[in-house]
Amino acid sequence: MSMGAKLIVEKVTKRFGGVVALNRVSINVPSSLIVGLIGPNGSGKTTLFNVVTGYYTPDEGQVLIEGSSRVVDITGWNPDRISRLGVARTFQIPRLIPSLTVLENMLLFYDYGSCASITCSLRRKWVDVEEAAIARAMSILREFGLESIARKRPAELSAGHLKLVETLRGLMSDAKLFMLDEPFAGVESWMARKLTETIRKINREKGSTFVIIEHRITELLEGVDYVYVLHNGSLLAEGKPGEVVSDERVIKAYLGK
Numbered sequence: 212m213s214m215g216a217k218l219i220v221e222k223v224t225k226r227f228g229g230v231v232a233l234n235r236v237s238i239n240v241p242s243s244l245i246v247g248l249i250g251p252n253g254s255g256k257t258t259l260f261n262v263v264t265g266y267y268t269p270d271e272g273q274v275l276i277e278g279s280s281r282v283v284d285i286t287g288w289n290p291d292r293i294s295r296l297g298v299a300r301t302f303q304i305p306r307l308i309p310s311l312t313v314l315e316n317m318l319l320f321y322d323y324g325s326c327a328s329i330t331c332s333l334r335r336k337w338v339d340v341e342e343a344a345i346a347r348a349m350s351i352l353r354e355f356g357l358e359s360i361a362r363k364r365p366a367e368l369s370a371g372h373l374k375l376v377e378t379l380r381g382l383m384s385d386a387k388l389f390m391l392d393e394p395f396a397g398v399e400s401w402m403a404r405k406l407t408e409t410i411r412k413i414n415r416e417k418g419s420t421f422v423i424i425e426h427r428i429t430e431l432l433e434g435v436d437y438v439y440v441l442h443n444g445s446l447l448a449e450g451k452p453g454e455v456v457s458d459e460r461v462i463k464a465y466l467g468k
């Protein structure tokens with residue numbers, strides 16, 4: 212089994228003018244764990260994703276990734292470079308390419324390995340890789356009963372299907388760390404459960420680490436090993452799902468909204 216990556220966020224602060232979106236936030240996600248990131252609206256969840264994946268540079272603090280027994284300080288790296296290190300990220304608002312079909316959008320996220328480079332010039336080999344990529348995309352879609360949307364374009368999809376495809380194409384890659392932003396939003400219950408199963412399967416087979424932002428907390432907590440709770444830009448609580456839901460501070464933070 213290939214290993215997942217460990218994610219270390221150390222005392223990260225991110226400000227937007229007078230707004231402190233993240234205030235000295237530290238989290239430590241061990242390799243191959245599935246972790247939930249929850250918190251009321253505006254608590255800083257997406258900002259944390261943006262800092263980890265290079266869309267924002269933190270004002271203070273550090274982001275470190277440890278994979279293959281090597282620790283890399285990725286603070287200030289751009290999103291491309293971070294993604295090449297094995298970090299895949301999906302967006303709250305789907306970012307599919309409108310002119311491409313669902314299948315083509317998914318193929319973009321497949322890890323073509325050395326065959327994506329000029330060194331793999333043998334046509335036969337390239338065709339094999341391409342076939343493997345298509346087979347993987349179709350098998351993922353089939354699990355969700357979605358083969359029929361493979362040739363459709365994003366504009367033809369329902370909001371729920373669009374969101375699901377945003378997540379499924381992220382799962383096409385062989386990332387060591389997956390950061391999923393609200394994968395269940397607008398997605399039917401049975402598909403959300405199926406998605407949880409799919410995430411667990413990838414985690415079991417490849418050892419990948421997952422960090423998942425989600426507002427559908429009951430469904431999220433069924434699928435994660437550990438939870439971090441943000442509130443007003445600070446880490447409010449952390450623990451196993453059962454511990455976090457019964458934490459008075461967490462209940463208060465949610466009810467206070």
Ligand SMILES: Nc1ncnc2c1ncn2[C@@H]1O[C@H](COP(=O)(O)OP(=O)(O)OP(=O)(O)O)[C@@H](O)[C@H]1O
Nearest residue numbers: 227230231232250251252253254255256257258259
């Ligand atoms: N680019 C930005 N410019 C200015 N303020 C921002 C920016 N991004 C986030 N913020 C602010 O930072 C705070 C945290 O926002 P963030 O989107 O990280 O919260 P969230 O927990 O992901 O919320 P939600 O659950 O609603 O998606 C909010 O006050 C938000 O208005």
